[in-house]
Amino acid sequence: MKEQREKGKREFGPLHRATFFLIAVLFAGSLLGLTIGVRQFAPPIFSVAEAVDVANSPDGWADENACVNCHEQAEQFDQTGHANTLVPASDADSLKLLAALAASEVGQNEQASVEVTDGNIMAVCETGGVVQRAEIDWCFGSGKHARTWVGTLPDSFGALDLLEMRWTWYRSTDSFDVTPGQPKTKGHGAVATLGTQFDAPRAWRCFSCHATRLPAENGRIETAHIAPGVTCQRCHGPRKRHVEAEGAFHDPHWQTSDRMDAVNLCAECHRRPEEQKPGDIHPDNPEIARFQPVGLSQSACFINSEMTCTTCHDPHKPMSAQDSLGKWQCVQCHDPEHASHTLCAAGRTDDCVSCHMPAIKQESPVSFTDHWIRVRDFSEQRP
Template sequence: MSRRQFYVTVLITSCIFIFSQCFRKAPEKVNTDVRGEQFAGAATCISCHKQIYDAYVATGHYNTSAPASEKSIKGPFTGDNIFSYSNGTRVVMEARDSGLFQAAYTDSTLQEVHRFDITMGSGRKAQSFLYWQADRYFQLPLSYFVPAHSWANSPGFPPSYPKFDRMIPSTCFGCHSSAVGIKEVHMEGRRLSESFEKNQLVYGIDCERCHGPAADHVAFHREHPQEKTAMHMTRVKMLKNQQRLDMCALCHSGLGTPQKPAFDYKPGDALSDYFFPDFTRPTRAADLDVHGKQYQLFTASRCFVKSDEMNCSSCHNPHNNERDQLATFSRRCMACHQPAGPAFCKLKSLSASVLEKNCIDCHMPVLPSGSITLLTDGQTRATPDSMRTHLITVYPEEVKKILARFK
């Protein structure tokens, strides 16, 4: 046998071997996660992290995207289910036997109708809805604005007619889901256009979005139930403070120009690996929008600047829904601002026992967003969505309002 024949034979034999291994392994494959076999899927975490899992399913993160249904959609399909545009077109939310729809009528002629396929937003403040057509996702013209209990024109949409053709890019899923299957990316004119694989969507922000792929971790601990130290898993508490901040900043610092998909994130990665640097942002923190900019606002606060190791976990437990528990959050402030110490609140007109119940409304007030505003039916001006600012400081105007309530 010549040398050449020898190599060819070796090559063929190894190909056959590898090929046969693939087929041998195939039936054993239990993992059906669309992200690939390095991912285990959140459901597999239950068996060993039940307490965390059970709490986590009540969070905004877990519920931030879902298949559209009467359960996931907070808005009504009877009663207040009509929105009128200035050109006379009315969009009606209709529950039909075949599903839930937004249907546009002029007089009584149906112009356009699309199905609610996906709900975006857990319904804390607002929800937007997507429909699926020809391998693309589009946003429906009407969103639901929770504080106003009203359907509203989607943020940034024209008030004159119902716009049905806003294409949704993968970046939207990058912050509101755990995976989306991209079929093709191409240029349409100067615009990037993406088409998607149907049903390849992992809803909600799951454990592995923050903790990274965990299949090896699961496999190891299943085989070694006696092992009590986490293996094949990054220990968040051992990361540098900036790495811990970047874990949240990935989605809570606004959308920059992406360098690579947010879905690739693993704990320890730097935010700057995902977005090109942004030189356009306002230099004054007070000029930043309260929506989606928690990272910039918090890191501009004196609490952060003057502390060594402060990050989002100083106040937030990422596995629990602690919404509106202002006394709990205030206790976390007092870990550093102890009532008996020199760093406590300087306001003299209220007693410490009153201050202790709620540091938040005075120092992190709910402020209107400039970028997210929603036009509700019958109004001529859009109402801003309001959010807690993360610029922790003294707000004299807000304090006046609060003190007035005490009098």
């Protein structure tokens, strides 16, 4: 397992003095639509807390490197997307990508670049002759699909906001484009020029799905002590007692969980069906592909079997190290020996995924495998 990555020197990534003052004025004037009512919140309680007390159990956490000493499943885990879904912006791969922003098409069109000075990583963007700067602290996403950067800053109530940069790197194009959900045309001012500001509750939600431990003090995320990435103890719970007992202490959480518990653990971040607007769950909505448990739950294969996410995916291995093309997974049921299961009418014996679970293009330069397993009409989108 990778050693704990080096954190930034500052707990918060303040904006450049000139722009920081402007933001303070905007806060005071509620120009960004922030109100006291919005700020009165309690840190969210995650349903995974029965296994993992995300915020408040520092004494129960083991060194992540200890897992690999006994568990062979941990040998390749540091190569998975989950393990690398959050890294400091100062990570070597992160810096390499950021260096290419200025030369990208969107970087040139928007006069955007990144400067690194004395360990500080600054996003820079010019609009109408006015240069805005903001410090970048974290890189979200493993890079399998994309990577997006954020800056952190305290609000006037002491909680932590995020400034999501408006430029995301996409693997499909090996270049930058506008971050999903952000305006196609950049705005004006200290914030809108550089990206979109998320209030503290939304910042919590972002970090909670990209970190294993998220310590907080008085509702403010202690960024210097975040355990980045979704690693062993995010799913299996704090393991200090287990490690100290050399495995003698055993938590049967996974062995006693039913299939929906297992699916819902993944769906905490990949989205539960009930979190999707009912009217949005239909085959013609390409966004469903982004939220795998939503589509999976609509599938006859899921409804009429005992399958879970781990029926097809080994969470301990990178996707490149496992066969996820849907042959051996599908023929566990769709086999001539199982008379009650439909066989492929097209006579295909391999690559089931390309027809029944194709990659669906999104509005941004990225595609997601559609987990709504079904026989598709020819009119439906193909990869």
